[in-house]
Amino acid sequence: MDTDWITLLCAAALAFSVMNYVLLDGTDLGVGMLMGLTASHEDRRAMAVTILPIWDANETWLVLGGGGLLALFPLAYAILLPALYLPFILMFLALIVRAVALEFRDHAPGPRSKRAVDGVLLCGSLLTGVVQGVVLGTLVQGVAHQGGQYSGNGREWLSPFPMFCGLTLVLGYAWLGACWLYWRTVGSLQQRSARQARVLALITALLLIGLVGWTATLQGQYAQRLADVRVWMPAAALLGGLLVVFTLGFRGRWQFLPLFAALAVFVLAFALMLVALYPYIVPPDLTLSAAASSPKSQVFMLVGFAVLIPVTLIYNTYGFRVFSGKVRVAKSD
Numbered sequence: 001m002d003t004d005w006i007t008l009l010c011a012a013a014l015a016f017s018v019m020n021y022v023l024l025d026g027t028d029l030g031v032g033m034l035m036g037l038t039a040s041h042e043d044r045r046a047m048a049v050t051i052l053p054i055w056d057a058n059e060t061w062l063v064l065g066g067g068g069l070l071a072l073f074p075l076a077y078a079i080l081l082p083a084l085y086l087p088f089i090l091m092f093l094a095l096i097v098r099a100v101a102l103e104f105r106d107h108a109p110g111p112r113s114k115r116a117v118d119g120v121l122l123c124g125s126l127l128t129g130v131v132q133g134v135v136l137g138t139l140v141q142g143v144a145h146q147g148g149q150y151s152g153n154g155r156e157w158l159s160p161f162p163m164f165c166g167l168t169l170v171l172g173y174a175w176l177g178a179c180w181l182y183w184r185t186v187g188s189l190q191q192r193s194a195r196q197a198r199v200l201a202l203i204t205a206l207l208l209i210g211l212v213g214w215t216a217t218l219q220g221q222y223a224q225r226l227a228d229v230r231v232w233m234p235a236a237a238l239l240g241g242l243l244v245v246f247t248l249g250f251r252g253r254w255q256f257l258p259l260f261a262a263l264a265v266f267v268l269a270f271a272l273m274l275v276a277l278y279p280y281i282v283p284p285d286l287t288l289s290a291a292a293s294s295p296k297s298q299v300f301m302l303v304g305f306a307v308l309i310p311v312t313l314i315y316n317t318y319g320f321r322v323f324s325g326k327v328r329v330a331k332s333d
Helices: 005-036 041-051 060-072 074-083 085-107 111-141 160-184 187-216 220-227 229-248 257-277 295-322
Strands: 280-282
Touching (some): 005 041, 005 060, 005 085, 005 111, 005 160, 041 111, 041 160, 041 187, 085 111, 111 160, 111 257, 160 257
């Protein structure tokens, strides 16, 4: 627990970047998954239009998170990258496929071609979500290392716990996507999105509860932290309250409430993970202080984050503002 305040600020900046990526691009990935499962080409076009102007800006947070990990905690980067080479490669390939499918779907010559492109978008979004959950699960599960070097067999990410994390995150992303579509669309598409969001909310909540319980069995520290009444009781109360807000959001005129409640559930889950992990950045024993770069490097990067994070937030907010409102697509499209 000897972490100094500069290292804590670095960890907070890194965690903030990762959390924003999960919230923003996770919603886009969820829309991409649901697009591939939608039969109507008019509805798929409307779904694409809701995320086309903003998806690339949302991925900026992934760059900040990955670059920040390398610069701020190079030892953690050196351990995690060899352990997760294949998942990271799969994720980046899936992101490329997803980007190409989303940006060039309008150039497909006919409805069948567009349907095929949307199928590719589904596969890219699904694979990205699964891999991100697997990476997160591998980190929480613990990565074998010795003398600052990875010492595992390269297959830890294939264990049941990371796979369960991948499943949970995929369904959570789909939940965010359904809530987003309920807010941004109209008519039958909005009604279907509301039904999907309700079902996915129940499934995701149950999976998250199961995931927290499974996490507590992995290490003694996790069990001690998560079983603390000062942790689980406020978390349970918040989860219950957020699910109530989510349900009531479908009955009023504030159609953004289901999405905001779902995002808040993700923030709550992310906070519980941080509470369980601290002060480790790579369990079972690599602490933030041990993995941190030199103080000069940390200060230099913090200055950069102090500039980039507000600029990125302003850019995201401006993009949402400019392209806000309901999306309607003509039947002849």
